[in-house]
Amino acid sequence: MRRVVGCAERRQFRERxxxxxxxxxxRGERTAVIARGLRVSERSVEGWRRTWQxxxxxxxxxxxxxxxxxVSDGQFIVLEEELALGPAEHGWEDQRWTLSRVQALIAWxxxxxxxxxxxxxxLHRHGWSWQCPARRALERDEHAVELWKKDVWPQVE
Known part of the structure; x- marks a missing residue:
């Protein structure tokens, strides 16, 4: 199992x-030798060589x-407060937050x-995730659904 390290630690490792x-x-070593020795791509070594030169x-x-x-952490707190008000409060017809709506809210x-x-x-970094509505149709007949799963679905498979 690989140990997961933080961003700063990885950055220091890459710098070393x-x-x-x-x-x-x-010392005048060739790119291919350095790449093999450091276990990186030759392309990376070539870029570093140009930077070094x-x-x-x-x-x-x-x-x-x-x-x-x-968006700073402080701004995100304000953004969460705005998101809690709902899309309708910000002029959209329905109560669905989409990425483009959140993008527009951040811009505004x-x-x-x-x-x-x-x-x-x-959003993901702050623990948000996409969600599908958990609501079921009012007309849904759970008994009929269970019967269908038991009788019809095995025949379809």
Missing amino acids: IRYQAGERFA EGGMEALASTGPAKLPK KFGIDCSSAAVWRL
């Missing part, structure tokens, strides 16, 4: 790999998280433009 590559660049070892340092969230409330994928990651 880049520094090791930098030391090997200084332009800025030295300092250029191989980590620049921080790859992507900081556009905070002036932040983000993609639907970014909205999904934001």
